[in-house]
Amino acid sequence: MAILVGKDTKLVVQGITGRDGSFHTKLMLEYGTKVVAGVTPGKGGQEVHGVPVFDTVEEAVKATGANTSVIFVPAKFAADAIMEAADAGIQLIVTITEGIPVHDMSKVVKFVREKGARLIGPNCPGLITPGEAKVGILPGQIFKRGPIGVISRSGTLTYEIVSHLTAAGLGQSTAIGIGGDPIIGTRFIDLLEMFENDPETEGVALIGEIGGTDEQEAAAYIKKHMSKPVVAFIAGRTAPAEKRMGHAGAIISGSSGTAEEKIRVFEESGVKVAQVPEEVAALLKEALSK
Amino acid sequence: MKLLEYASKKVLSEYGIPVQEWTLVRSVDEVRQMAESFEFPVVVKAQVPVGGRGKAGGVKLAANAEELIKHTTDILNMEIKGIKVKKVLIEKAANIEKEFYIGVVMDRKSQKPVVMVSSQGGVDIEEVARTNPEAIHMLTVDPDRGIQPYQARWLAFKILEDKNQARAAASVIMKLYNGFQSVDAQLAEINPLVTTREGDILALDAKILVDDNALYRHPELEELRDMDYEDPTELEAREAGLSYVKLDGYIGCCVNGAGLAMATMDIIKHYGGEPANFLDVGGSSRPEKVLKAMELILRDPNVRSIYINIFGGITRCDDVAKGLIEAFSQMEIPVPVVVRLTGTNEDIAREMLENSGLPLITATTMSEGAQKAIELANRS
Numbered sequence: 001m002a003i004l005v006g007k008d009t010k011l012v013v014q015g016i017t018g019r020d021g022s023f024h025t026k027l028m029l030e031y032g033t034k035v036v037a038g039v040t041p042g043k044g045g046q047e048v049h050g051v052p053v054f055d056t057v058e059e060a061v062k063a064t065g066a067n068t069s070v071i072f073v074p075a076k077f078a079a080d081a082i083m084e085a086a087d088a089g090i091q092l093i094v095t096i097t098e099g100i101p102v103h104d105m106s107k108v109v110k111f112v113r114e115k116g117a118r119l120i121g122p123n124c125p126g127l128i129t130p131g132e133a134k135v136g137i138l139p140g141q142i143f144k145r146g147p148i149g150v151i152s153r154s155g156t157l158t159y160e161i162v163s164h165l166t167a168a169g170l171g172q173s174t175a176i177g178i179g180g181d182p183i184i185g186t187r188f189i190d191l192l193e194m195f196e197n198d199p200e201t202e203g204v205a206l207i208g209e210i211g212g213t214d215e216q217e218a219a220a221y222i223k224k225h226m227s228k229p230v231v232a233f234i235a236g237r238t239a240p241a242e243k244r245m246g247h248a249g250a251i252i253s254g255s256s257g258t259a260e261e262k263i264r265v266f267e268e269s270g271v272k273v274a275q276v277p278e279e280v281a282a283l284l285k286e287a288l289s290k
Numbered sequence: 291m292k293l294l295e296y297a298s299k300k301v302l303s304e305y306g307i308p309v310q311e312w313t314l315v316r317s318v319d320e321v322r323q324m325a326e327s328f329e330f331p332v333v334v335k336a337q338v339p340v341g342g343r344g345k346a347g348g349v350k351l352a353a354n355a356e357e358l359i360k361h362t363t364d365i366l367n368m369e370i371k372g373i374k375v376k377k378v379l380i381e382k383a384a385n386i387e388k389e390f391y392i393g394v395v396m397d398r399k400s401q402k403p404v405v406m407v408s409s410q411g412g413v414d415i416e417e418v419a420r421t422n423p424e425a426i427h428m429l430t431v432d433p434d435r436g437i438q439p440y441q442a443r444w445l446a447f448k449i450l451e452d453k454n455q456a457r458a459a460a461s462v463i464m465k466l467y468n469g470f471q472s473v474d475a476q477l478a479e480i481n482p483l484v485t486t487r488e489g490d491i492l493a494l495d496a497k498i499l500v501d502d503n504a505l506y507r508h509p510e511l512e513e514l515r516d517m518d519y520e521d522p523t524e525l526e527a528r529e530a531g532l533s534y535v536k537l538d539g540y541i542g543c544c545v546n547g548a549g550l551a552m553a554t555m556d557i558i559k560h561y562g563g564e565p566a567n568f569l570d571v572g573g574s575s576r577p578e579k580v581l582k583a584m585e586l587i588l589r590d591p592n593v594r595s596i597y598i599n600i601f602g603g604i605t606r607c608d609d610v611a612k613g614l615i616e617a618f619s620q621m622e623i624p625v626p627v628v629v630r631l632t633g634t635n636e637d638i639a640r641e642m643l644e645n646s647g648l649p650l651i652t653a654t655t656m657s658e659g660a661q662k663a664i665e666l667a668n669r670s
Contacts, residue, residue, distance in 0.1 A: 020604075076506065101474055101501050101503045101504035102396050102501045102503065103433070103471065103501065103504065104504075105401075106401055106402055107433045107434055109401050110433060125603065137603060138603060139602070139603045139634055152549070153549065154547060154548065154549020154550065155549065155603060156546055156550040156601040156605075157547060157549030157550040157553050157601075159601045159603055159633065160550055160553070160656060163601075163632070180549070182476075183401045207549070209548075209552060210552070212399075213398070213399060235553045236556070237556045237559065238537070238555045238565060239568070240537065242340075244502070244533075245535060245551070246533040247548040247549070248501075248502070248503060249398070250548055250549075250552065255416060256416075275560060276553075276556075276557050276560055276656070276657060277557070278657060
């Protein structure tokens with residue numbers, strides 16, 4: 001089973017002729033993802049790594065039946081690209097691009113919802129169902145199929161934790177990077193629900209960080225609705241207030257969004273919180289053996 | 291980008307919000323020369339990028355030129371929350387009748403702009419939210435339609451009884467929202483908005499936070515960037531495509547990815563050390579970026595060891611190794627360097643570093659690297 005992406009994923013790459021788009025198209029193809037089309041306005045008719053390029057997402061969908069899109073276009077044009085995908089009937093839109101203005105995202109998130117599509121990101125590494133499909137820039141070799149769902153606001157920290165999971169014999173059903181921006185299309189609670197309903201997933205690793213209250217909402221959701229064990233890690237215990245820590249969303253404003261607060265709320269909700277990244281695997285193993 | 295009071299008022303007045311005329315002063319000499327020209331009483335206010343200046347004594351009323359010079363001298367010699375005051379704003383004291391709060395924030399939870407108003411103005415709004423939440427009235431705005439006049443009136447009548455003043459406040463709310471939207475703010479607030487004994491309405495203090503990701507479409511705001519309070523190293527890092535935040539510890543960190551960079555700081559603390567900085571070299575790290583990162587880390591005199599923690603996804607470990615070798619050849623590196631490289635092309639990178647003969651200490655796991663960096667820092 002797994003969630004969101006798999007054997008049925010037919011992927012269109014928006015921004016396929018750019019440096020990152022082209023490079024990762026190659027890696028996604030090598031991983032076995034069905035990349036059926038690319039889009040770069042004005043470059044229709046070309047091919048990139050054997051994938052046909054179209055001028056519009058609509059044409060790409062008509063010609064190839066693409067149902068999922070991954071976006072590599074620069075920040076200035078990314079909001080437009082997301083809306084184009086949603087308007088063309090794409091169901092799952094994965095936005096890798098970093099640096100999209102938050103006012104744009106406020107409008108885009110609303111538009112995507114009205115179109116009935118799902119947005120992952122922006123400013124995220126994408127998602128992977130090991131052995132079936134990789135959509136985004138995650139390094140495929142560290143993932144192995146198995147019972148753990150992974151949800152994370154980060155990229156490389158996810159890889160760090162996943163490599164420990166894999167080494168501990170805990171493969172992944174699906175791993176999703178939801179993005180480090182203040183406004184994102186899919187949040188922890190959306191995916192917790194999907195993992196709770198996914199028969200293949202037996203436990204979830206949730207990787208959060210400072211800023212916002214998505215982790216607190218996740219904790220409340222887990223307490224109320226989750227039967228499967230969840231283990232969390234929160235980055236930014238040592239982060240100073242009012243300073244943006246790389247991610248646009250990783251900022252403690254006033255007294256809200258601190259790591260201490262998030263850890264406390266998780267622990268009160270019965271969620272084990274790892275002290276260091278490598279502890280996530282051990283805590284999950286323990287929870288699953290019960 | 292955080293706009294200080296004077297810059298925020300400049301922006302708000304451009305959107306038609308009434309503010310007092312003000313003078314910005316950076317030295318006592320400047321005030322001496324013009325002290326007689328003010329219409330007293332005036333207020334002297336420290337311009338600093340942190341809250342709580344009133345409590346710290348950074349806001350003073352002056353009844354005459356002598357007091358003005360004295361207060362300006364005092365405030366310019368102050369430190370507020372560790373930040374040295376570099377300039378003050380002087381404006382005519384208002385005859386305050388009542389103080390209110392109005393603000394617009396891009397709300398992460400609803401993912402929409404939210405307008406907040408309160409009759410409890412002039413105090414920390416977070417404090418009001420904690421102690422007296424019913425004193426705050428909120429309205430979520432559709433980002434496509436923007437705020438409508440009836441919504442602004444609804445908010446204004448919640449905090450003002452006088453019909454003329456409520457109408458004036460509704461107009462300020464509309465203008466504040468428009469300003470918020472036009473400059474791509476994450477937050478725009480007036481605290482306090484006051485009614486005066488003369489019946490006017492005035493924005494006495496204001497704060498705007500502009501979305502850094504949108505600055506590309508606001509070249510006009512660049513001149514409002516406050517170079518007095520920007521950390522030059524942080525600025526230089528940003529220009530080089532790095533994200534750097536200075537901290538108080540002694541272990542320099544160089545990491546790829548913001549989440550891993552925060553986790554690296556945390557793990558250093560976990561094992562008893564203190565991180566000297568947050569530093570994300572970003573994805574697709576070119577060797578030049580690593581070189582620049584080493585330069586910035588070493589500029590901090592507190593650094594006693596450096597921990598390079600790279601998980602290669604898009605970042606190629608061999609690029610990082612190349613940058614490191616380059617750094618050692620171009621600059622003197624007087625502290626021990628612990629390197630942990632894993633992921634894409636880690637074998638090539640390891641071989642490059644071994645063949646380089648450089649005095650690097652390698653680690654295979656994140657914990658091991660942190661412990662080694664702490665041990666070496668403690669020894670030096």
